[in-house]
Amino acid sequence: MRNKYIDAFEKAQVSEKNIPDFRAGDTLRVAVTIKEGDKQRIQNYEGVCIAKRGTGTGATFNVRKIGANSVGVERIFPLYSDSIDSITVVRKGRVRRAKLFYLRDRRGKAAKIRELRK
Amino acid sequence: MEYIVEKIGMSRTITVPSVPVTLLKVVEAKVCEVDTDKKAIVAYASGKKMNRSIAGKQKKYNLSAQFNRFVTLNVANEESGDLDVSVLNDVKVVKSTFDSKGRGFAGVMKRYNFKGGPGGHGSRFHRAPGSIGNAEWPGRVQKGRRMPGHYGNAKTTVKNEVLSFDAQNGILAVKGPVPGANGALGRVRIVK
Numbered sequence: 001m002r003n004k005y006i007d008a009f010e011k012a013q014v015s016e017k018n019i020p021d022f023r024a025g026d027t028l029r030v031a032v033t034i035k036e037g038d039k040q041r042i043q044n045y046e047g048v049c050i051a052k053r054g055t056g057t058g059a060t061f062n063v064r065k066i067g068a069n070s071v072g073v074e075r076i077f078p079l080y081s082d083s084i085d086s087i088t089v090v091r092k093g094r095v096r097r098a099k100l101f102y103l104r105d106r107r108g109k110a111a112k113i114r115e116l117r118k
Numbered sequence: 119m120e121y122i123v124e125k126i127g128m129s130r131t132i133t134v135p136s137v138p139v140t141l142l143k144v145v146e147a148k149v150c151e152v153d154t155d156k157k158a159i160v161a162y163a164s165g166k167k168m169n170r171s172i173a174g175k176q177k178k179y180n181l182s183a184q185f186n187r188f189v190t191l192n193v194a195n196e197e198s199g200d201l202d203v204s205v206l207n208d209v210k211v212v213k214s215t216f217d218s219k220g221r222g223f224a225g226v227m228k229r230y231n232f233k234g235g236p237g238g239h240g241s242r243f244h245r246a247p248g249s250i251g252n253a254e255w256p257g258r259v260q261k262g263r264r265m266p267g268h269y270g271n272a273k274t275t276v277k278n279e280v281l282s283f284d285a286q287n288g289i290l291a292v293k294g295p296v297p298g299a300n301g302a303l304g305r306v307r308i309v310k
Contacts, residue, residue, distance in 0.1 A: 080132045
């Protein structure tokens, strides 16, 4: 169990955040705010969430996509950071584990994740 | 102004850039006696230590049985009673004094950040201090030579910015780390 004062300090910051419920295997669109000089813009990053870790303000999630020239790109985002404008769940995936690091060794069709149907 | 605080632990903020935060809990304390220059005898509770000297002081200042530690602090109070923490609401910088974590008898790499030698390739020089002096002249080791010895568990003071104060729980959030283990008691002194 975590310390109640640390919990309270982190909850106060986190409670106003509107984070959708997602898990590893889901395809996400993350809107990241980017600051260039004094201008600010939003860039979307879309890929499969392959891991979620941590609790409280330190929680992060890992999003993998196949970039240009079929080079795998992974970005680790802080779940509650102010630098993230929004997170949208594009597609729910059917997976059987919490960490999908095996996707790193797979290419093409083998790296596909089936959609979750209820 | 000084306060007795307990180190709770560390956290971080979600701002950009994220800031490391140490949470300090201001220990509940009673002011027993205030001197003219605002120096005061302050009682707080820690552990179960009790003897006749403590019992006598408790009787003198009308304290309940759990207040068994006495210290001299600079306080904001004019009179005896509960310690006044309202000053902490608009504090910007504090100096935190704690005993650092004890590391026992430590070598020079841990204690003074000596570089040490390579681990392998038959170097035969790993974590030892190396040469400690010259030859027949001066024929002795210079004073102040850094050598292995006891490291840590010493009074250490650092300056921290204050990020927030939660008066309800008595939690002071300061920027950056503070010496000592979680749960340790120390002092904060208001600088600004």
